[in-house]
Amino acid sequence: MFFKQIQVGPMQNFSYIIGDENSREAAVVDAGWEIEKLIDIANKEKLKINKVLLTHSHYDHVQKVNELSEKTSAVVYFHELDSESINKSIKNSGIKIIKLKNNDEIKIGSLKIKVIHTPGHTPGAICLLVENKLLTGDTLFVNAIGRTDLAGGDAIKLFESLQKLKKLGDNVEVYPGHNYGEIQFSTIGREKKTNPYFKCSTKEQFLNLMGLI
Ligand SMILES: [Fe+2]
Known part of the structure; x- marks a missing residue:
């Protein structure tokens, strides 16, 4: 598998390129900024970007999706519950969209990406699991989590989503949607030990830490 984390834009966003070494098909995950940089990397690797996967609807992850899809x-692909705001970024009606649900599988050549619905940061936030790599968008960061005070945010749902991610196993690598930590990627096991929000095992502990109770 070709897998690359690329920092883009002024808000420490990460985009990702996931490619299948045999078919040379590739997906870009999140398209907020600097899509030329992403296209250049794909071209150098002789990869053909034929899918764009969006972890959630916030503009710093989606605002370049129309341009990227037109160029490639x-x-x-995005979760059906984040459709309303993503649709506004897709101005060209010729662009094909596919709405996702929990447990859907996206194929990139012979690679399989599993969709895990993790609401909380937004209603349609998703994490994407490919081999042992989990792309967490703004659900889980290194030592932090996504905020829940923006439109559609829900702290209790985010707590439940984090419990779902804990079950994936300690060795699963965590690739977040922003470069907010002291390292650029982590593991579920490391976050269980060091991330104060991910450590919480009860809703009460979690809401308390969030300053909500
Ligand atoms: Fe976000």
């Missing part, structure tokens, strides 16, 4: 003819 990529199909755009």
